[in-house]
Amino acid sequence: MTRALIAEDEPILAATLARTLQGLWPDLDIVATAPNGLAAVEQTLLLRPDVLFLDIRMPGQTGLEAAEELAERWEGPAPFPHIVFVTAFDDYAVQAFEHAAFDYVLKPVSSARLGKTVERLRGVFEARAVSAPNALAPDALARLLGQLQALAPAAAPVERLSxxxxxxxxxxxxxxxxxxxxxxxxxxxxxxxxxxxxxxxxxxxxxxxxxxxxxxxxxxxxxxxxxxxxxxxxxxxxxxxxxxxxxxxxxxxxxxxxxxxxxxxx
Structure with missing residues (x-):
């Protein structure tokens, strides 16, 4: 059975996402719902889910920071989880996600869009069941984090320290x-x-x-x-x-x- 973890600081949105996922993927086991990035990291390291649904903007630690910390701390034979970022970015930014190794879900969550994500994920895990699992390439995570960070609002120029x-x-x-x-x-x-x-x-x-x-x-x-x-x-x-x-x-x-x-x- 495929196991998933949801990280979302808005309880209603977390419950909606879980309910929609369970309707689209009845045999998906949602092992935990984390209220922020810090909790998502610790629960992921403890529970070792196969998929993470990470909100990008959360208090304490963003989904991007959580993904980076997990890549740094992940050890052992279990493959690194597939990450689906949940984002409120506008459509122009979403196009950049489509070239990354991971998927995204745009808020508010659309059942049709999430269904496409579920279809792709199920295909990955069905293929894994008949072949040796491969850990997620860190290069893919590096590329995605670079893309997402590039979409963040540009900081005001600051004077370089000498x-x-x-x-x-x-x-x-x-x-x-x-x-x-x-x-x-x-x-x-x-x-x-x-x-x-x-x-x-x-x-x-x-x-x-x-x-x-x-x-x-x-x-x-x-x-x-x-x-x-x-x-x-x-x-x-x-x-x-x-x-x-x-x-x-x-x-x-x-x-x-x-x-x-x-x-x-x-």
């Missing part, structure tokens, strides 16, 4: 951005790591990212951004995860599957 001011004891240290080997999010802080020192700044990583040079610094996981000029090699650990070796630092940051394609040629 130095970072970080409190160290009673002093303020001025750190040239080009000296930074990597940034790492730690709760409400970001650890600024150079070849010979570390310093905490009270700025969320999401706010810092638009202020640094995206051609020099690349995000490699939800919590880590590295200076590509400091990456000397990329290899795999015993679990097959990509690990980076950085010039001047002993840490070996792990790369999320979503970003692993950045290091394929290394």
């Amino acid at each position: 130095t970072i001011r970080a409190a160290v004891g009673n002093a303020v240290r001025m750190i040239p951005v080009t000296d930074v080997v990597f940034f790492q999010a730690i709760d409400k802080y970001v650890n600024v790591v150079t070849a010979d020192a570390e310093a905490l700044i009270r700025v969320p990583l999401k706010e810092l990212l638009p202020q640094i040079d995206g051609t020099l610094f690349r995000q490699v996981s939800r919590s880590t951004v590295v200076n590509m000029a400091c990456v000397t090699s990329a290899g795999r650990d015993d679990l097959g995860k990509v690990m980076l070796t950085l010039r001047g630092r002993p840490e070996k940051p792990r790369v999320s599957p979503v970003y692993a394609h950045l290091f394929r040629q290394m």
